[in-house]
Amino acid sequence: NQKKLLNELTYFRCGAAIPFAGRYRLVDFVMSNMSNAGITEVALFIRQKYRSLMDHLGNGKPWNLDRKVGGLFILPPDWNDPTDISMGDLRHFHNNMSFFKRGRAKHVLHTDCQHISNIDYQEVFKYHLETDSDITLVYKNVDKLGPDYMDCKRLDIDDKGKVSSINNNLGNKNVYMEKFIISKAVLLDMVQHCIAYGKDNLFRDGIMDNISQYKVSAYKYDGYHSVINSILSYYKSSMGLLDIDNYQSLFNRENTVLTKVKDEAPSKYYERASVNNCIVANGCNIKGNVKNSILFRGITIGDKATIDNSIIMQNTHIGKNVILKNVILDKQVEVSDGSTLIGSEDKPYVIAKNLKV
Numbered sequence: 001n002q003k004k005l006l007n008e009l010t011y012f013r014c015g016a017a018i019p020f021a022g023r024y025r026l027v028d029f030v031m032s033n034m035s036n037a038g039i040t041e042v043a044l045f046i047r048q049k050y051r052s053l054m055d056h057l058g059n060g061k062p063w064n065l066d067r068k069v070g071g072l073f074i075l076p077p078d079w080n081d082p083t084d085i086s087m088g089d090l091r092h093f094h095n096n097m098s099f100f101k102r103g104r105a106k107h108v109l110h111t112d113c114q115h116i117s118n119i120d121y122q123e124v125f126k127y128h129l130e131t132d133s134d135i136t137l138v139y140k141n142v143d144k145l146g147p148d149y150m151d152c153k154r155l156d157i158d159d160k161g162k163v164s165s166i167n168n169n170l171g172n173k174n175v176y177m178e179k180f181i182i183s184k185a186v187l188l189d190m191v192q193h194c195i196a197y198g199k200d201n202l203f204r205d206g207i208m209d210n211i212s213q214y215k216v217s218a219y220k221y222d223g224y225h226s227v228i229n230s231i232l233s234y235y236k237s238s239m240g241l242l243d244i245d246n247y248q249s250l251f252n253r254e255n256t257v258l259t260k261v262k263d264e265a266p267s268k269y270y271e272r273a274s275v276n277n278c279i280v281a282n283g284c285n286i287k288g289n290v291k292n293s294i295l296f297r298g299i300t301i302g303d304k305a306t307i308d309n310s311i312i313m314q315n316t317h318i319g320k321n322v323i324l325k326n327v328i329l330d331k332q333v334e335v336s337d338g339s340t341l342i343g344s345e346d347k348p349y350v351i352a353k354n355l356k357v
Helices: 026-036 051-057 090-095 097-102 121-130 184-196 202-213 231-240 244-250
Strands: 041-045 071-075 107-111 115-117 135-141 154-157 163-167 174-183 216-220 225-227 274-276 289-291 306-308 323-325 327-329 340-342 349-351
Touching (some): 026 051, 090 097, 090 184, 115 174, 225 231
Parallel strands (some): 135 216, 327 349
Antiparallel strands (some): 135 174
C-alpha cells in the first residue's frame, strides 16, 4: 500500500529509503530512536528495491551499530526452502528464525518506517515491564484526523490501559503507530502458530485476531508525529517542518536524529539570492529566490529562478529563470532554463529521479 501511494518516490527505492527533511531518510528516525534507547542489535526485513537503503545504512556506524557483538543485520528475502509453507510477512520471520533464536534479548521491538516520531523506547520498555504485558502497542491520540490517517489502525483502550480491540473505526483518535514490544517467546510461538494455520500477516492474524488471549497494553506517545503513506502526506509532513515548533519537537536535543555523514562544504548564497523560511542542507549553490521550501544537499539554483513551497532533493540542477511552486523534485533532476512547473498544495507536481525537464 505504501509503495503504491508514494508513486514516483518509490520508483527506484523502497519506502524506508525515501529522503526526508533535507538530509535524512525515513529509516533514520527508526534507527536513531533505537540507537538513543541503547538498542545494539537491529535487523531489517527487506523485500525489494533495497540497493539505495543498503547503501545508506552501510555497516550501521552512524547509529553505533558497527560492533563485534550484535550490530546491524540486513535480512533479505530468501524463498528457496522447499519445505517452507509460510506466506506474507510471516515468511520473513520463518526464514530468519535462527536470528531470533540465537539473540540474547528476551523482548523484541517491532516497528515500521511510515510513522515519523522521536520516541523514547526506554520509557516504552519500562512501561511494558511495569505492566507485565505480553505485548505493548504504541499509539498517538490525534486531534485532527486528516486523510493520511484513513488506513491507520485504531486502538480501543479500557480504563486500565489494556487494549480491548484493534479496528478501523475512523472516529477513534487513538492511532496505532505500527510499533510494538513483544516477549520473544510469545513472538516465536505466535509465528509458528500462524504459519501452521495458513495465516499470512503477523499483526492481523497473530495479534488482532487473538487480542483476548494475550495481555496487551497501550503506551501513549505525546511527541511529534506524522504518518507518511502517500505523496500528499509526504508533502504536508515535510512542509510542516518549516514550522519551528514542529521542527524542534522532532529534532530535539535529548534524542538526536542520526544519519549517514557526508562531508560537504557549506551552502553558498550569491549576492542576488533570497532565501526565506527554508531548510537548506550543505553543498548548495543558490543564485535565485527560494521561500517556504526544503533543499537537500548539492543543489544548484540558477539566476532569477523562483522556488516556492517546494521540496528539491539531492544534486538537482535548476536553471535560470525557472519557476517552481508546490513541486517535489527527486534526486538528480535537471530543470532547463525558463521552465515553469506548478502544482497545488493538495496535489504537488512530482518529478521522478534522474529526469530532465
